[in-house]
Amino acid sequence: AQSVAQPEDQVNVAEGNPLTVKCTYSVSGNPYLFWYVQYPNRGLQFLLKYITGDNLVKGSYGFEAEFNKSQTSFHLKKPSALVSDSALYFCAVRVLNTGFQKLVFGTGTRLLVSP
């Protein structure tokens, strides 16, 4: 089955430090990968996606993600964390099933950025 895994339930980082939120995938064929963020009491917001091309993808709010085919990973990164980045982050992969392209989400990683 095609899936993504987020191995960390929570990541803690101090403001100003770099952050990484991990995601690994298991898909057949070329993966289409996404990162979403969820702030408290809000719906998910799209951050970035990898379809093809450059392995480093830049997205909203200064986030970027690195696609690594050999390690089947798509880690989310930011050079300098802000307290306002504290939220729940979801990795997702697009799977093709009888013509329907649906997203399969990971279980989420809570990011806490301390002042």
Added chain:
Amino acid sequence: DAEITQSPRHKITETGRQVTLACHQTWNHNNMFWYRQDLGHGLRLIHYSYGVQDTNKGEVSDGYSVSRSNTEDLPLTLESAASSQTSVYFCASGTRGDEQFFGPGTRLTVL
């Protein structure tokens, strides 16, 4: 600005009652989706629609139904609410192959 809205935002109901959650989008997207979010499970797909009169079951569709009579709306109905359906429900819309846009969610409690 285009948006996707859900109502109600919070709902408390009793076991066995029928409940309908509304979802309305003004993006003019053909694809619409319903997910539930539970701790430890992330988001799981309940039902989805490719367009008017099209509906399909997702991975956790038992006890739920949807109908699509126009482009803008995809109401989700719980035929006979169960405590296991206590969850946060998200509606989303999108174009084929592109990212999805999510509503603010409905928190449903079944007592």
